[in-house]
Amino acid sequence: MSTYNPINALLLFFAILIMAFFVFRPSKGWLWLILNSTKTNDKIVVEDILKLLYHNENADKHLNTNDIVRTIKNNERLIIENINKMVLHELITVEGDVVKLTKSGSDYALRIVRAHRLWEKFLAEKTGFKEAEWHALAEQKEHELSAAETEQLASRLGNPQFDPHGDPIPTQTGKIAKIKGTPISELEVNTIGRIIHIKDKPDVIYRQILAENIHIGSLIRIVEKTPERIVFHSEGEAFVLAPIVAGNITVTVLEKDMTFEDDLARLSNLKEGETAKIIGISKEIRGDSRRRLLDLGFVKGADVRIDLINPLGEPKAFLIKGTSIALRNNQASKILIKKE
């Protein structure tokens, strides 16, 4: 203990702490970098290229080698090497400058897309990850799922047709349901529609939509449309979006003579003393939470009113079927009601 002094001890402690931070910090820690670098990169690069080509060909865009190198964030040499390999394996053809998918290449791409969307569906139904995290997680997982595992996942989820963003999941045979919809930005004033799809890319815009608490399945009515902003009503609230954001939300237009009920609201907007009837639970509440709410009596046609307000504002207790049930606001905002 002759060399002991508190300052040295503290310095040593903080040095170890900083070291540990660099080794273990999430995603950029040295430990993870070492673990990741040992994984084979080729498969991921090939599959990313296939997916990129597939999405672009669907939008009738054709890419050349430069576009691919620019879009996929990876070692340039590695990408070129793999493009050559893919030509050899007849996954793609290069005609002049343009890279195109072959039949087997497009089948492969569909399989990756299927794995990706199924995994997003899984994350939504069976885990507690947030919406904003699904895409990035599925981007990794799609490369790890084998064909057999993908099928197992599909049957466990009940062979779903759409992923949680509203994108169709290709079937095993490569069939894809079509989305017949129009982006909100292209709708005329007073159109009534139902949200069927929310694009999860780019991330910045997707997070903005999530923050507004807009979800799939909601009925909307366009109220105002100018080059600067689009205003629409939905579930008793007014939403104001920039056209570029609104362009990422797709709706199916409903017949003109359908009545849009303006007195439809979210349970979170119910005031003390008001009574309401429950219309339904949004699709955004899934899996166990949904079943639990149904069990507790939040079913179509049930009467509901506020029983107690928390001293801190949240949660609120709702009186339903003679029982007092407390819900947090993020759940109550996903239950639709009609005020009386």
Add this chain to the structure above:
Amino acid sequence: MKSKSIEDIIALSNDLRWQIGDDFHDNLAEGIYADAAEIVSTTVKTKDADRKFRLDARIDKILTSKLWGFPLMFLILALVLWVTIVGANYPSAMLSSLLLDTVHPALKGFASNIGLPWWLDGFLIDGVYLAVAWVVAVMLPPMAIFFPLFTLLEDFGYLPRVAFNLDHLFKLSGAHGKQALTMSMGFGCNAAGVVATRIIDSPRERLIAIITNNFSLCNGRWPTQILIATIFIGAIVSPSMAGIASLSAVIGIAVLGIFFMFLVSWALSKTVLKGEVSTFNLELPPYRPPRFWKTIYTSLIDRTIIVLWRAIVFAAPAGAVIWLISNIYLGDESIASWMIHSLDGFGFLLGLNGVILVAYIVAIPANEIVIPTILMLTVLVSGIPGGEGAGVMFELDSVNATGQILRSGGWTLLTAVNLMLFSLLHNPCSTTIYTIYKETKSLKWTTVATVLPIVMGFVVTFLVAQIWRLYA
């Protein structure tokens, strides 16, 4: 031909599935629920449900009001803890005079009459019997008071309102409002608190509640805190203020525990428990008069006896170990004093000493026997007169005499403060660890729940010790 028709049918079924769409299952289930609700509303008649509800609503208005909600809650919890700690003193004193002062000497006398060899006598009576007797004497009375009180509150319907009031705070740290209940239960006993997390139906929030339950200062640790605070904290202020100063120190430690509970809950929900399923809903049942005798009976059987039994099962071998390490010699040093000397350096870094660390290692079955073990080991290695002999745990009736032994064992104010911190932040007792394993069925989460608090304890006491020495 036949196989073709089967393929046709499968293709047709796939087609149909696509036409029906994803909503089919949900719509069907919701339709059934709605139909059931309608049948109930037309056929089931309820009598005077209204009147009962009005009284309930009036109580609820007060218990969850902005003005009264929180003060009432703290008052009730403080009252329960006070009744437990003060009320347990008398039966504890009776039990310990019976088991430790009467039965123990009688057993020793009996053993020497029948000529039992000294090592067997020491091993069985000073080791195993004494540890078990100690645990029973200090653990049983507080639990037998705390659990029935708590269960009565639960039965009355008050506890769900506490969860309701506090949910927002818990939500901010990624936890469930009901964790307020398991946390309060932890003030009685962490093992019971861990069992109580069964009321949390969301898997992620339940794990958080289990892992952080140890930050509630349990019955086994309150006496340690009070004793050390009285001896060392009370001594630095004027005698008239001593009581208040040591009480505030103990309350400060308990509040610090709540702070760590929120902090760790938040960190866990943001990192390792990120992807676990999370749901929330809380039923607020109507108030009803508690079924007094039934409550007393079930809380004694379900909670007190089970926890006590587990503690005894773990205490018996620990008593044996405590006696053995103090009486087996390697060369001219007992194992205990060898362990103490090799841990002294590390203990010094943490502002503690080797005796405290060894006591926490061997007294893992129950926090109740930490102080007796510390006293015995202090006497053993420092050679101060006093005590009952090597490996025989003891406690002194006089607080001053206890303080003298500790001070001559080299204790300072820093040692005392850090012992209080370490008593809050160390691994759960073996009963709790075993219970965590039984509840989670997972070695991984059991390890996390065990290692996390002790690492935090090392870090906190280390930092306090260094900063203290810089300024002192």
